[in-house]
Amino acid sequence: MTVGAPEIGPAGLRLMSAVPDRVFMTDNSGHDALTLIEEVIEKGGDIPEDLPGSPEDQEKLKRILGKIHEMHSFVSRMSEGDLDAKLSFRGYIAGPLKALQSSLRHLTWQAKMIAEGDLSQRVDFMGDFSLSFNRMVANLADNRDQLISRKEELERSYVALSQANNKLNILSSITRHDILNHVMVIVNYCFLLKEVITDPKLKKQLEAIEFSGKEIQHLIEFTRSYQDLGVLEPMWQRIPVIFTNPTISGLVKDITVQLPDQCYEIFADQMLVKVMYNLVENSIRHGGGVNEIRISYVDEQSLLRIIYEDNGSGISADEKEKVFKRGYGKNTGLGLFLIREILSITDITIKETGTPGKGVRFEMTVPEKYFRRCGS
Amino acid sequence: MGQSRKYEFKWELLGDIEKGRPNLGNTTRLEVYRLMQYTLRDVLEQRYGDEEADKIFREAGKLSGREFFHHLLSGCTGMHDFIRKFQESLRELGIGILRVEEADEISGSFILTVAEDLDCSGLPELNYPVCTFDEGFIRGILEEMTGNEYEVREVDCWCTGDRTCRFEANVRSS
Ligand SMILES: [Zn+2]
Numbered sequence: 154m155t156v157g158a159p160e161i162g163p164a165g166l167r168l169m170s171a172v173p174d175r176v177f178m179t180d181n182s183g184h185d186a187l188t189l190i191e192e193v194i195e196k197g198g199d200i201p202e203d204l205p206g207s208p209e210d211q212e213k214l215k216r217i218l219g220k221i222h223e224m225h226s227f228v229s230r231m232s233e234g235d236l237d238a239k240l241s242f243r244g245y246i247a248g249p250l251k252a253l254q255s256s257l258r259h260l261t262w263q264a265k266m267i268a269e270g271d272l273s274q275r276v277d278f279m280g281d282f283s284l285s286f287n288r289m290v291a292n293l294a295d296n297r298d299q300l301i302s303r304k305e306e307l308e309r310s311y312v313a314l315s316q317a318n319n320k321l322n323i324l325s326s327i328t329r330h331d332i333l334n335h336v337m338v339i340v341n342y343c344f345l346l347k348e349v350i351t352d353p354k355l356k357k358q359l360e361a362i363e364f365s366g367k368e369i370q371h372l373i374e375f376t377r378s379y380q381d382l383g384v385l386e387p388m389w390q391r392i393p394v395i396f397t398n399p400t401i402s403g404l405v406k407d408i409t410v411q412l413p414d415q416c417y418e419i420f421a422d423q424m425l426v427k428v429m430y431n432l433v434e435n436s437i438r439h440g441g442g443v444n445e446i447r448i449s450y451v452d453e454q455s456l457l458r459i460i461y462e463d464n465g466s467g468i469s470a471d472e473k474e475k476v477f478k479r480g481y482g483k484n485t486g487l488g489l490f491l492i493r494e495i496l497s498i499t500d501i502t503i504k505e506t507g508t509p510g511k512g513v514r515f516e517m518t519v520p521e522k523y524f525r526r527c528g529s
Numbered sequence: 530m531g532q533s534r535k536y537e538f539k540w541e542l543l544g545d546i547e548k549g550r551p552n553l554g555n556t557t558r559l560e561v562y563r564l565m566q567y568t569l570r571d572v573l574e575q576r577y578g579d580e581e582a583d584k585i586f587r588e589a590g591k592l593s594g595r596e597f598f599h600h601l602l603s604g605c606t607g608m609h610d611f612i613r614k615f616q617e618s619l620r621e622l623g624i625g626i627l628r629v630e631e632a633d634e635i636s637g638s639f640i641l642t643v644a645e646d647l648d649c650s651g652l653p654e655l656n657y658p659v660c661t662f663d664e665g666f667i668r669g670i671l672e673e674m675t676g677n678e679y680e681v682r683e684v685d686c687w688c689t690g691d692r693t694c695r696f697e698a699n700v701r702s703s
Contacts, residue, residue, distance in 0.1 A: 248691045252644075255695065277620060
């Protein structure tokens, strides 16, 4: 062997000078040790049982190889994102490795702070990385500030709109009241006049006036229901909870109501209770002896279907779409039309898909962003 | 202790530097600071032994940490704000580059590193950490900030071959 062969390098030389000379002079153990070290550095592998050299050298070699293994596992763990590895020794090589780990731990912490919304943190003296990182955080902070001010603007607009809406409501409420008073006069006089007029032609005309008067009353009543639509912000609601509302529970005293087992929350206008009320009322009024109402869900991931069914007479094919027209049917007139309007505020659609003669089946389709499983 | 002490620390003892040093200004070479620190240490060790000397340094560090907090870090709005200001002030005053590796707000534990530390960076390698003054300094600051009693230990130091000083700070269990 040649001691200090050029390919051994300075670390090897230092190692050799630390080992008593005679070891190298008398046998090949020094050479074997260096080969082993090189092998472990390049290929890894376990530390062999039979190490070359004297017991003292073997101990030393074991320590060196142990340190190589330890550094390997330290760096490997770090590269896998595990920053908790410890090195049992210090010094020339361990120092920078620990410094690298320290920097990564610090960055992890900084990133965590940012994730928690603290955008005041900055990274110093880490070269280009600091620059990019700090710029990114500054941009995030900028964007956040912009979003906040946009949100505040929107909130102000919302308040202004609500106020305007309130005023309009007051105005229309007064107007409605006044109109109804006048219409009542017309209808009442028609009623009285019908008693005294005998000319059939005049009587017919009078009935037409009375009919129109009553239509006006219906329309005005309808605008009253319509006025609350969209006034309050939509909110997350549960249908079973809605059915505990006294107006509905009073209505279904003699009806078996089957509510779904799964729990969902639906983001809808606060008049959702009116939707359910009108559906139930519709069943009772037009179903012809409905005594069973079922509500169920069909979760299709990207949308949720709410199914409302009863065991009444159902809706004939040619009426399925007409029932949603404003002024359709007597008494209700506004019922199903209003339901569709209320639901449409949060993009929920409704259609009737039942089999005539076997009860109604209203299918309400809720888009993904407006429903969620309870507790999620 | 007597009624009036000769050297009881007051921030005012740092003096009006602007007035006092119109030409030389408020900076000096780091060697000067270290010259004072390490000669003082030498004398303290000779007189009281190394353990006692370290203790004195920690105690002085703690006092300086407390004063530092009150004069430069008070008015922090929370832990995050505190850490940011702490980092900023150490950088601006050239004390070191403070980095947080861990800050557990519930247990109150911290792992901090100080790179380019005022006391030890560039010193010859020894077998032991030397930043006892820093240990006290960090302790004083954390105690003032949180109201808890702290134990601060330097686990890695320039002098032990690590290029950055690492401090573990834990709330002392009473
Ligand atoms: Zn140190």
